[in-house]
Amino acid sequence: MSRFFDSVDQVARRLTDAGYLPSLDIATAVFLAGHLGKPLLIEGPAGVGKTELAKAVAAATEAELIRLQCYEGIDEARALYEWNHAKQLLRITAADSADWNRTRDHVFTEEFLLDRPLLAAIRNPDPTVLLIDELDKADVELEGLLLEVLGDFQVSIPELGTVTAVRKPFVIVTSNANRDLSEALKRRCLYLHIDYPTAELERAIVRMKVPELDEALGEPVVRVVGALRELPLRKAPSIAETVDWAKTLVALGARNLTNGVVRSTLGVLLKYQADHRIAVERLALSEPESDRR
């Protein structure tokens, strides 16, 4: 079987080259997933880079990224395969009616099969990263379907038989934990919980993603975000928001973080009014002239 990575260090190096700074947990889990040939289930708050990781792994291994975005009501036809009915009908009408037997045999062949992400990933002879994004949004039935795909890397198509992976794809499953995934599915995967990064790592990420940011601002930006995460907020800012905030500060040409600057750009970091109120109060952001409110 093809290995995706040789060592944890190599994972870290290649991901960094691909523009993703992994923590030790992330690098180790990615290495093991490739090494053991198991899917990697990633949970964590929104915006900490779960999907980004899949993209980075694909970039780092020069693999094709096949993405299955889950949503409520997604079904087999959207996830696995579909028969191209229109084409089948054409074939039937085009064929000579005397030849029905031959026609019938030919209608259910590869020619009329429409690959959907799961089947496409399994049949791809080239290195593939299969990203099953936000699985918690899909219904429970889809998980049942995934068990076969993720456990044995094969798909059963009644008319054709079982299609087994030519080459095992690197599978990444992400979830925001809105719904608890089934034990059976979890057992087939390695588990990685991505949390907010350490201040040090986050500084490095900001430096990498927003190199224009004033060197002196990197430190306080990360520290303010870190402090916000300690507050009892409804939605704590994640890395994506930190990066956005850094970009905002660059756009505003801010030289240092004053109360006013933080206050006026708080909307980039916090998405709920109640969170704003808490932040303003706890970080002492209220301006003297707005005391009356």
Add this chain to the structure above:
Amino acid sequence: MSASPRHDFRPGSSETLTDRLVDFVGLLREHGIHAGPSETVDAASAIVALGVENRERLRSGLAACLLRRNGQRAVFDQLFDLYFLTAERPEPATVPESVETLRERLAAALAADDQAALAELASQSLTELGGYGGAGGAGQSSRPVTTASGAGWSSYQTMKALRPEELLDRVVAGMGGAGELDSAVHTIEAQRRLRSFRTAVQTQARLRSADLRGTDYIARRGVETATDRIDFLGAREQDLAEMRRLVNPLARKLATRLAARRRKAVRGQIDMRRTLRRSMATGGVPVDPVLRARKHGRPDLVVLADLSGSVTGFAEFTLQLVQALQDQFSKVRSFGFIDTCDEITGFFTPGEPPQPGLSARIIREASVSRFGSSNYGEAFRTFADTQLDILGPRTSLLILGDARTNRTDPNLAALQAMTDRAKHAHWLNPEPARSWSTGDSAASTYAEHVTMHECRNVRQLTEVISRLSCVVL
């Protein structure tokens, strides 16, 4: 003194390593992390692939193989430390430093966030302040220590002597910066650093105690429980914050599940008129049947929550739960009670999580309490007298409380009147089922008339919610 097998743990000896891993997994299970044999096999492959020289890498790898949900990592880390790390031998300082000097250095290290210095300080303060029995100080000799001798290392004792909380101002000042924003941000950051220092001391204490008394002994007794298994009733302030974080997604989970159920209910009769109209496009052949959306009223829910002091920790969570339910349904009415009952629906702002201390505010501002000690009978009577007509054949009644009624009349009749009118009635009790019939608890009496669920921690709450959302709502 090689009582602890930890010292046999070496890269080369594969057999002890397997045993060690299996022991480790067994202990994880005892602490509620249910890793199966296939996970253990994965973990073994991970050890082979990663090697054991780099412990932090090994830790990440084993976590990926053995854990399955968020919230297990803290327990995992503690047990990993015990099983795969070696305690540093406490080196008696040549001249023991005074507590003041230690605190001085701690403040400086915290302000600079100097990890190496902090680790060293954690170890040193424990050596100088945390030993008891035969351990530490002068007793730190080669004298064999047995389990019975009661020797050990105490992080509690260390922190009590060190009083790092009082250093907070100094640390904040040391972090520099000016202005209110900086000092507010720095205070929060300093508190975080202090917490991680405390954890470091605790880890050291556990490791050294394990050295003295055997890994197993400490692993079974000295490890803190996972947050989702902490009792609501015994929760401390710092647990509450953590548990709140666990309850929030639970509320969301409940909401998605309910939404999914409602959508499913749409499948029903075929709407002939709209089907025929749509069939115009296909020349009158009804290819695409249109389903009539079923009319179904929003579920009605009435929540009765005990807000008395004995269930404060629990009340915080019932309020979170009430909030989640109110966000989801338009017809939820919530009532709080201690010894009288009053509506508290208005205390919740839609879409905003309840603030900490909301229960105190409700007690102040609503009339839920006359004498201040819980009296279920009285509370049910007030409810039955004044609000009985809001219960109807489509209403579900949810009661949250410990049923400790201070030896007053439980007033079953009032409860009976309520449950008779409601469609379903369920009771969540934060006490273990075995103590439902002890002392002044009327739980077993009530349980005969209402379905009562033991709901002591987040884990059980999760189970109860998934059961309830199928049955009640």
